[in-house]
Amino acid sequence: MSVLKMLSLGVVFALLAFAQPLVKELDRELKQAQRVVPMIEDYVLGATTDAKIELEAPVATDSSVFFTVYPVVKVVDGDTIKVDVDGTTETIRIIGINTPETVDPRKAVECFGKEASDTAKQLLTDKRVSLESDETQGERDRYGRLLRYVFLEDGTDFGLRMITEGYAYEYLYDEPYKYQERYAAAQASAEQQKIGLWADENCSLKG
Numbered sequence: 156m157s158v159l160k161m162l163s164l165g166v167v168f169a170l171l172a173f174a175q176p177l178v179k180e181l182d183r184e185l186k187q188a189q190r191v192v193p194m195i196e197d198y199v200l201g202a203t204t205d206a207k208i209e210l211e212a213p214v215a216t217d218s219s220v221f222f223t224v225y226p227v228v229k230v231v232d233g234d235t236i237k238v239d240v241d242g243t244t245e246t247i248r249i250i251g252i253n254t255p256e257t258v259d260p261r262k263a264v265e266c267f268g269k270e271a272s273d274t275a276k277q278l279l280t281d282k283r284v285s286l287e288s289d290e291t292q293g294e295r296d297r298y299g300r301l302l303r304y305v306f307l308e309d310g311t312d313f314g315l316r317m318i319t320e321g322y323a324y325e326y327l328y329d330e331p332y333k334y335q336e337r338y339a340a341a342q343a344s345a346e347q348q349k350i351g352l353w354a355d356e357n358c359s360l361k362g
Contacts, residue, residue: 224283224308232256233271233323234314236279236305238286248300250292251338252314253326255352267352271322278316283308289333296328304334318342321351 228244229237233254236247254275255268286303288294296302305313315334317323318341325338346353 224285226283227279227281230272230276230279232268233275233317234326235300236275236284238284240286240301246298246300247286247303247305248296248298249305249314250289250302251304251326251332251334252317252323254317254323267322267357270351271317274320274322275313275317278307278313279305284313291330291332292328314338315341319345321345321353324352 225238225240227236228239231237231246234249234252236249237244238247239245254271255265285306285308286301287306288303292302294302307313312334314323315338318325318338325335325342327335345351349355351357
């Protein structure tokens with residue numbers, strides 16, 4: 156073998172020896188990218204889905220809420236229900252919403268109250284619900300009713316749905332509550348679209 160060929164082979168082997176670590180590094184980075192890309196896709200798709208859920212029907216932020224569901228005993232009206240909590244019937248005053256009055260003996264039935272009550276009965280009668288407390292609102296109101304958010308078994312926030320569909324309006328009793336911002340946004344949207352009690356032909360509460 157000529158000296159020239161020997162030198163050429165030496166150069167080739169040297170280049171291969173030099174390139175081998177680079178190839179391994181590139182291979183490692185490629186494998187890492189193959190792991191990261193699906194994670195990014197899952198995150199992006201998940202974020203999109205979560206945003207949609209929050210807009211349409213946010214679920215309780217405390218996931219432990221959904222390990223326990225309680226049977227609805229009675230729907231009193233659009234913002235008050237009775238629930239069997241471990242063998243005790245508790246009256247639940249739903250945080251953050253108010254509906255036109257239908258059962259207060261001191262008041263006449265208010266405009267759109269029957270529609271709100273009927274809708275609540277349709278959604279909740281003979282159903283099971285999850286309850287979420289809010290430490291900013293205390294445990295009970297002055298009438299002894301439990302203060303809770305109510306979620307359907309599919310995770311739908313009942314209070315938000317009632318506001319979104321124009322059967323209830325956002326209600327702040329004393330202190331700001333957990334879901335106030337989204338409830339207020341839902342009411343603004345319902346007002347703008349003139350849905351339910353905000354419709355001109357019904358009984359708009361504006362003004």
